[in-house]
Amino acid sequence: MSARMTRTVDVCVIGAGAAGLWAAARAAQSSRSVLLLEKTARTGTKVLASGGTRCNLTTTLGASAAGELFGADGARFLRPALRALTPEGLRAHFEALGVSTVEAPLEKIFPKSGRARDVRDALERDVTTAGARIAREVRVEGLARSGDDWVVRADGAAEFRASRVIVCPGGMSYPRTGTTGDGYAWLAELGLPIVEPVPALVPLSSSAAWVRELAGVSLQNVSVRLVDERGTTCAERARPLLFTHHGVSGPAAMDVSAPVARAEASARRRGTPPPKFVLLVDLMPEISREALRDALIAGAGARGAPSIGRTLPAQIPGRIIDAAARQAGLAGAEVRVQSLDKSARHELVESLKGLRIPIDGTLGFDAAEVTAGGLALTHVDPGTMRVRGHDGLYACGEILDLDGPIGGLNFQAAFATAELAARAASSA
Numbered sequence: 001m002s003a004r005m006t007r008t009v010d011v012c013v014i015g016a017g018a019a020g021l022w023a024a025a026r027a028a029q030s031s032r033s034v035l036l037l038e039k040t041a042r043t044g045t046k047v048l049a050s051g052g053t054r055c056n057l058t059t060t061l062g063a064s065a066a067g068e069l070f071g072a073d074g075a076r077f078l079r080p081a082l083r084a085l086t087p088e089g090l091r092a093h094f095e096a097l098g099v100s101t102v103e104a105p106l107e108k109i110f111p112k113s114g115r116a117r118d119v120r121d122a123l124e125r126d127v128t129t130a131g132a133r134i135a136r137e138v139r140v141e142g143l144a145r146s147g148d149d150w151v152v153r154a155d156g157a158a159e160f161r162a163s164r165v166i167v168c169p170g171g172m173s174y175p176r177t178g179t180t181g182d183g184y185a186w187l188a189e190l191g192l193p194i195v196e197p198v199p200a201l202v203p204l205s206s207s208a209a210w211v212r213e214l215a216g217v218s219l220q221n222v223s224v225r226l227v228d229e230r231g232t233t234c235a236e237r238a239r240p241l242l243f244t245h246h247g248v249s250g251p252a253a254m255d256v257s258a259p260v261a262r263a264e265a266s267a268r269r270r271g272t273p274p275p276k277f278v279l280l281v282d283l284m285p286e287i288s289r290e291a292l293r294d295a296l297i298a299g300a301g302a303r304g305a306p307s308i309g310r311t312l313p314a315q316i317p318g319r320i321i322d323a324a325a326r327q328a329g330l331a332g333a334e335v336r337v338q339s340l341d342k343s344a345r346h347e348l349v350e351s352l353k354g355l356r357i358p359i360d361g362t363l364g365f366d367a368a369e370v371t372a373g374g375l376a377l378t379h380v381d382p383g384t385m386r387v388r389g390h391d392g393l394y395a396c397g398e399i400l401d402l403d404g405p406i407g408g409l410n411f412q413a414a415f416a417t418a419e420l421a422a423r424a425a426s427s428a
Contacts, residue, residue: 005158009033011425012152012162013132014140014183015169016043018411019397019418021123023166026422028130035160036132037152038178039139039169044120045177046170047411050369051108055116056408057094058087058415060107066412070404073377077402080383081416084423087408090415097122106239106251107407140169143186143393150392164425166385168397168418171371172197183399184374190390193376195401198261199368201254201410204279205360206247210323214243217317218250223285226256226359227278234259234277237405238285248279248357255405258372261362277359283316283324283352292349300338308348309333324351370410374401384424385417392428394421 010031013024016038024036036043047055059066063082067075085093091101091109099122100112111118127134139155143165152160167186170179184194206212223238235256242250260277267274284292299311308330309321322333328347330340340348362368375395379388387393396417404410 006151006161007035007158008149008161009035010162011035011164011166012037012150012160013166013168014152015167015397016134016136017168017170017179017397017414018044018047018123019168019170019414019421020166021120021127022415023168023396023418023422023425024132024134025123025126025130026419027166027426028127028132030426034130034132035162036127036134037138037140037154037160038134038136039182040178041136043124043134043136046174046179047120047123048116049174049177050116050411051110053116054110054114055119056104056108056110056406056411057101057119058090058109058408058412060103060109061087063087066404066409069409070402070413074402074404077377077380077382078413078416081385081413081420085416085419087412090412094119094122097126109408140182140186142189143167145390148392162392164392164394164428166394166396166418166421166425167387167399168395168414168421169399171374171398172365173199173201173368173371173398175365179371179398181371187375187387187395187399190387190393192379192387192390195373195376196262196265197371197373198258198265199362199365200258200261200372200403201369201406202257202261202362202364202367203244203249204247204253204257204260204362206358207360208358210326211243211247211357212245214319214323215245217243217319219252219281219283219317219320221285221315222252223282224252224256225280225282225354226259227280228259228263229275229277239406241281246363247359251406252281253279254369257362257368258403260359261368261372264361274361279357279359280354281357283320283355284313287313289349289353292352293345296337296340296345296348300340302337305336305338307334307336311337312352320355321352324348324355327351327356369406370403371398372401372403374399377401383420385421386424392425394425396421
C-alpha cells in the first residue's frame, strides 16, 4: 500500500455546492489557508440545475417569515443564521459580486440574467478571489480526529489535515449531481445521530387513471391539504399544482411531499405496504362553501339552463371541473345546474372545495429537490454550526436535518448556515 500524501491547511471545506462555496469564500477572508474539496469535476452542479437552470437563490420574505416555513424546530435553529445573513443581505452580497437580482411571483428571487451559471460563477470567483483553493475530483472517504487537528481521508492515498473542518457535501437529492449522501456515513462514524434521509420537494405519484389522464393540466390558485389514512392532516400549502403522467407535481404537491416520503421509508423498514394518502385540493380557495353554493343556486335560476362548467369561474380548466363533478357522483361538467337537488349540490361543493387525489408515494431521490433528514439539529450549535462534542468540526447546508418549501428558502438556509460556520471556523 502506498503511503498517504498529507497536506495541511487551516480550514478544510468539504463539498463545493452552495453552502461550501459560500463557506470557503467567507472563511478565506480571515484564515491563512482554506481548501475546498469537491468530488466531481465542477463546482455548484446543483446550483446550475436549480430553478430550471435559473436558480431561485433566495426569497422576498423577511428573515423571520422565511424561518417559520421550516417548522417550529427549524425556525428556532435558523434564527441566528438568518439574523447573520438575511435574504436582503444575501441579495446585496450577490449584487456586490456582480449578480443583479429580480423578484418573481411566489416570493422568489432570481438572477436578473435568468442564468444559474452566473450565480455559480460568482460564487466560484468569490472563493478564488478570497485566496481559497479548490481541489476537484477528490472523493472524501472519512474524517478522524488526530491530536488537535482533523484528518480528512480521501481516495488516491491522499489526506488533508486541518484544525477546522466544515462539512457541507449536501444530502441525497439529485444524486446525478454528486449528492449521494456520503457525508452521513462520515458523521455516523463519529457517533453522531443521523435522522433518516428521505426525499423532499419531490413529485407525488398516484395510480388513479383519471389523475394521470389530466397530465399537463395546471392549476395556479389552489390550496392543498395532505391527509393520511386516519384523516389526519399532515401538511397544507397554497401554491400552483401540476398534473403529470405519474401523479401530481408543482410547488403545492412538492411542498407537502416529505410526510409521504417518511411513511414510505418507514414501511420499507417494516416490510409492510406503504400507507395511502389523499391530497385534498381546494379549487377555489378564495370562495367559501356558502358563496359557492349560492352561486350554484343562482346559476340554476339563470336563463339558458347553464351547465356546471359554465357556472363556475373560467380560470378553472374544464377537465378539472369535469373530474370534480364525476367525483361528486354526477355525469360530468355538462350537467345542468338546475338539475341538481340539495344533496347533489352539496356533494359538488365538497368536491370543488376538496378534490380527492389518491397518493401512492413519491418519485424518490432522483426527482427530489432537497433531502429531509440528516445530522440531528440537537447536535449542532445554532449560533456557530459547530458539531457538539467535536471541536473544530462544523456542518452546514443540506446535510443538516433541515428543509423548507420551494421558493429559494433552502438556498437561503444553506448560505446562512454556511455564513455562521465560516465565521466560527475562521475565528477559532
